[in-house]
Amino acid sequence: MHFSxxxxxxxxxxxxxxxxxxxxxxxxxxxxxxxxLGYDFAISWSTRALLEPVTLGxxxxxxxxxxxxxxxxxPELEGxxxxxxxxxxxxxxxxxxxxRERFAFYRDIVxxxxxxHGLTVAAVARGRTMAVFRLGRxxxxxxxxxxxxxxxRVLSIVRVGELLHAAPPDGxxxxxxxxxxPREREMIELFSAGATYADAARLLGVTINTIxxxxxxxxxxxxxASKAEAVARALKSRRD
Numbered sequence: 001m002h003f004s005x006x007x008x009x010x011x012x013x014x015x016x017x018x019x020x021x022x023x024x025x026x027x028x029x030x031x032x033x034x035x036x037l038g039y040d041f042a043i044s045w046s047t048r049a050l051l052e053p054v055t056l057g058x059x060x061x062x063x064x065x066x067x068x069x070x071x072x073x074x075p076e077l078e079g080x081x082x083x084x085x086x087x088x089x090x091x092x093x094x095x096x097x098x099x100r101e102r103f104a105f106y107r108d109i110v111x112x113x114x115x116x117h118g119l120t121v122a123a124v125a126r127g128r129t130m131a132v133f134r135l136g137r138x139x140x141x142x143x144x145x146x147x148x149x150x151x152x153r154v155l156s157i158v159r160v161g162e163l164l165h166a167a168p169p170d171g172x173x174x175x176x177x178x179x180x181x182p183r184e185r186e187m188i189e190l191f192s193a194g195a196t197y198a199d200a201a202r203l204l205g206v207t208i209n210t211i212x213x214x215x216x217x218x219x220x221x222x223x224x225a226s227k228a229e230a231v232a233r234a235l236k237s238r239r240d
Contacts, residue, residue, distance in 0.1 A: 005150075008035045012154065013203040016161025017186075022046055025161050026054045026131055029154060033121070036150045037143075039135040041113050046131045046162075058113065066109055073105040077134075084122035085129055089151040091143045092118035092134075110136050119143045121151050123158045130162035160195045160203060184218040187211070 015028035026044045033039065034056065041057035043066065055063060066073070076095065083090045096118045100106045110118070115136030123131040137143065180188065183204075190200045197215075201208045 005036060008032050009153065009157065009202070010205055012157050013205065016157050016203055019161065022131070022162065023054055025158070026133070027056075029131075029133065029158050030054065030056045032154050033133065033135060033151060036154065037119075037135065037147045038137075038141070039119075040115060040138050041110070041136045042133065044131060044133045062109070062113075069104065069108055073109070076103050076105045080118075080120045081122060081129075081132060084120040084132070085124050088124070088155050089119065089121050089148045091148065092120050114138045117142045119147060119151065121155060123155060123162050125159045125162060131158065156199065157203060160190065160199050180218055180221060181214075183214050184221070187214050187218055 009032070012028055012032040015025055019025040019028060023046075026046065030042050030044055033042070039057070041055070041062075043053050043055045043058070043062075045053045053063060053066060079094050080090060080092045095103050095106050095110070096116060100111070113136065116139045117137040119135040121133040121135070122129055123133075135143075186204070187200060190203065195203070197208050197211050200211045204211070
């Protein structure tokens with residue numbers, strides 16, 4: 001089945017803004033990665049829900065075995081994960097390397113599925129690992145540079161979505177007393193989550209110039225001179 005890259009990215013952007021929970025966002029992310037890269041199985045977890053993994057291409061027994069063996073598997077996964085935290089997306093040549101049989105994670109979890117190639121994706125924002133995605137393929141197709149590039153594109157949206165679903169600092173939320181339009185308020189929420197102008201344009205399906213117009217209007221209403229000041233004023237007003 002042919003998937004339009006732009007359509008997949010647009011649907012993921014909608015999920016980043018509207019998914020009810022972080023688990024729902026991770027399901028949408030796995031669906032996007034499947035459409036753009038293709039894989040035989042996948043497992044994802046967030047740092048706050050290690051024992052509530054989201055999976056595709058596996059059954060309930062896989063999840064039970066993963067949960068039961070997690071204390072043994074996490075130290076083995078640390079190397080690939082550390083690289084992914086630094087680079088965003090990495091081809092896993094440790095668990096899936098020549099010495100793969102020495103790893104319990106490979107023997108117990110991915111080996112029985114026939115997986116021979118792995119890709120690790122880590123959504124990191126504000127110095128925190130928000131979510132981890134591990135994809136596996138069989139012998140026929142190793143993960144290549146093009147797969148890494150497509151996964152990086154997905155990751156640019158997922159980072160912002162994960163931040164939007166995380167609790168704001170100090171329990172703050174965008175200011176409600178100032179009469180911002182729904183789109184202006186959306187801008188404040190995105191920027192408070194760490195989004196750039198390009199992130200916001202991609203998430204909302206508009207041009208960067210349109211984003212700038214909304215931001216200038218919000219600046220005027222908040223009496224702010226910069227993006228950072230607009231966010232700070234909105235959050236401060238809400239706390240006050």
